[in-house]
Amino acid sequence: MREILDPAAAWVAEERQFALAVLVSAQASSPRELGAAMIVDADGVVFGNVSAGCVDGDVHDLCLQAIESGESTRVRYGISDETAFEAGLSCGGVIDVLVLPVLRGTSAAAAIADLRAAILRREPCALGVVTAGRSRGTLVLAREGADAETDVPATADPGIRSALTADLERLRTDAHALTLRYGTDVDAMEVLGLPFPHAPRLIIIGAVEFSVALSRLGAASGFEVTVCDPREAFASSARFPDAHEVVHEWPHDYLARTPIDARTAICVLTHDPRFDVPALAVALRSPAGYVGAMGSRRTHDDRARRLADAGLTDAETQRLRSPIGLALGGRTPEETALSILAEIVMVRSGGRGGALRDTTGPVHPAVSTPRELTVQPGAEEGISCAPGAGVPR
Incomplete structure (x- = not known):
């Protein structure tokens, strides 16, 4: 989501109405990581994307609809013979995209502006995107020195609000997105937690x-x-x-x-x-x-x-x-810089540095199992756990 924050914050400052689309779930192969985002204003101007282009056209139309209706929507995209060349994923995966309106004066607009300001201050923070439940489409920001619970949906049970606040606080310095589920199967709230640690x-x-x-x-x-x-x-x-x-x-x-x-x-x-x-x-x-x-x-x-x-x-x-650097064979300063940065990325991500055509299996690393926390309504204490505790990534 970092790639769209500059234009999104600028649109908030201009009081321009727009919609935010976020990749909130992925199964099997996905061209983008959880939290990949796209913004679209009422004139159809676009920044970012949620896929490699295969479903972005359809998501663009959903964003325009969200600006008109003021309502959020969650859509699933996969591949089939009928949709492969329309709004399907050519990579063979299945993704869920949440589209939510960001209208002037709303809490969503304030959360985006505050998130961008915190990043400029090199302040670790975390953004919670409520992806399912009665508060779907709400943005919850946890940042240093602020009470995140004031942004948690008021409709949530007090125990759930407390757990979500604690989990987002812990997520601020993490490196991976976190899916949290709270409540019961009948009345559940799902949140995608996106960490924004300081820039590398x-x-x-x-x-x-x-x-x-x-x-x-x-x-x-x-x-x-x-x-x-x-x-x-x-x-x-x-x-x-x-x-x-x-x-x-x-x-x-x-x-x-x-x-x-x-x-x-x-x-x-x-x-x-x-x-x-x-x-x-x-x-x-x-x-x-x-x-x-x-x-x-x-x-x-x-x-x-x-x-x-x-x-x-x-x-x-x-x-x-x-x-x-990696052995790319280049000699110019620009080619040498590319080989150095490529090695940095390889080391950081645990890659091998070989040509993709010489490898087997999915092009993109498998989407890790979401870390989840289930909190029953009415629970007030002892309800949260450190992200990942007892649950694989």
């Missing part, structure tokens, strides 16, 4: 031309990019217009003081032992999810010896992705 970081050490290309591609891919190089003549904001931050500091000092977590990728592109070894010594001992360094195999061997001399263990140096 890409820290680039060294202001070389490869860094310029990687900064541009990383920013376009949703990373918060930092370029670090003590040489101000090389590391300028004008040279790196896509970077969120350009730091003039010795890299090892910067890495020692900046927040680093599993969503951080660190790429050392300098080819200079004065920068490389001290920076890598800090990076490889940090919780960064990816650490890579540019250089030939001979450079790598020399660098490994220097790291060992600096006291790093074999286990620590084994974390280093060097020579950096």
